[in-house]
Amino acid sequence: MRVLLAEDNVSLARATEVILTRSGFEVEVAHDGGEALELFNNGYFDVGVLDIMMPVMDGLEVLRRVRAEGNTTPVILLTAKAQVDDRIQGLDLGADDYMSKPFDARELIARIRAAARPRSGAAATISFGDLTIEADAVRLTTARGSLRVDPYEVSMVAALANAGGSAVGTEWLRGRVWGEKAIEGVVPLYAKLLNGKLEALGSTVRVEGSDEEGWRLVRPDGDGASS
Numbered sequence: 001m002r003v004l005l006a007e008d009n010v011s012l013a014r015a016t017e018v019i020l021t022r023s024g025f026e027v028e029v030a031h032d033g034g035e036a037l038e039l040f041n042n043g044y045f046d047v048g049v050l051d052i053m054m055p056v057m058d059g060l061e062v063l064r065r066v067r068a069e070g071n072t073t074p075v076i077l078l079t080a081k082a083q084v085d086d087r088i089q090g091l092d093l094g095a096d097d098y099m100s101k102p103f104d105a106r107e108l109i110a111r112i113r114a115a116a117r118p119r120s121g122a123a124a125t126i127s128f129g130d131l132t133i134e135a136d137a138v139r140l141t142t143a144r145g146s147l148r149v150d151p152y153e154v155s156m157v158a159a160l161a162n163a164g165g166s167a168v169g170t171e172w173l174r175g176r177v178w179g180e181k182a183i184e185g186v187v188p189l190y191a192k193l194l195n196g197k198l199e200a201l202g203s204t205v206r207v208e209g210s211d212e213e214g215w216r217l218v219r220p221d222g223d224g225a226s227s
């Protein structure tokens with residue numbers, strides 16, 4: 001699970017990063033709001049943990065911009081106990097949860113896992129460009145028609161769609177879709193299979209990437225943002 005941790009206190013950020021990493025999370029750290037927004041815009045995360053009080057841009061402004069761009073990544077705000085108004089504003093802006101500082105690391109881990117739970121697999125129906133992904137029905141649909149596909153295929157394209165067009169790493173994708181059943185070369189193989197079926201459905205969406213650069217869904221104009 002990929003977590004974005006935005007905390008300007010370097011020692012606290014480092015300690016939290018170590019704890020989260022030991023708990024099995026893959027952590028990217030930002031020390032100011034501008035860096036956090038850049039990471040949000042250029043990568044995929046299962047959960048974002050944002051301190052409200054940060055230089056360059058505070059956590060509330062980062063959250064506002066992220067939500068304005070259509071990014072639905074679950075966000076947990078870290079607040080001082082006195083920041084009641086900020087908590088309310090954060091929830092209004094689309095925060096999923098908040099924690100008061102200082103916090104218990106075990107509770108933060110539990111909150112992260114709870115926030116990520118709705119995204120820990122494909123949603124029932126996901127739209128990306130002209131493509132509709134029906135995970136429960138294991139089916140891909142476009143204006144031309146519908147096609148039932150392999151469960152791994154629908155899981156892979158759903159994971160890429162949930163990433164909103166951002167590139168995700170091969171190892172992350174292997175773990176999310178195939179888990180312990182993943183074999184060498186499985187991602188490029190399924191990318192090729194998926195592209196063949198997307199072409200047959202008349203979709204303009206394609207899987208692009210490589211094991212070295214990561215994988216993402218794109219539309220013909222190169223815009224990865226989901227619609």
